[in-house]
Amino acid sequence: RKEVEQDPGPFNVPEGATVAFNCTYSNSASQSFFWYRQDCRKEPKLLMSVYSSGNEDGRFTAQLNRASQYISLLIRDSKLSDSATYLCVVNPQGGNTPLVFGKGTRLSVIA
């Protein structure tokens, strides 16, 4: 089983739609969780950290379910500029230690 698994997509959604991405991780002792966004031919950029209590940043909501080893990202009112690859990222050891990335989920928001 891969350490971090995501549906690669692509997800093609119209502007204004709500879209959800899911991710599972294999190491139950993992400490920290993130969503990164990567535009085509660019570097990954931190979108948001993910906490058990859930967290929201504008149109973006991230959720962590430790019991199911499951992470989600919800994007509401999709914009054309949301088109990108969304990488689910786990830090098994916590602190400043190596990140483990999923393959990413590609999102295309269509006008």
Added chain:
Amino acid sequence: ETGVTQSPTHLIKTRGQQVTLRCSSQSGHNTVSWYQQALGQGPQFIFQYYREEENGRGNFPPRFSGLQFPNYSSELNVNALELDDSALYLCASSLTGQGGETQYFGPGTRLLVL
């Protein structure tokens, strides 16, 4: 922008050659991590440098080596290049020791091995 820079931006090499990639970390950061991202894949951890010492290594052969300098900039060296080394090489800058765990990525070096 993250303040992390990498050079060169693109590179073409042939099998068997050697390559050196460079990374300047964000001001105040003391840790550099290197990742390899093959096409269609997520980044994979190569190794991390903290205070000029290797501080963790992923599943990469010894022909992948690195250095960190006193100013915390870093180099990634790859010897005896293989076709499968073609990828985007990313460095990530972070601060160890003061609760900061966020890794900020540079723009990457795109390496093509022919």
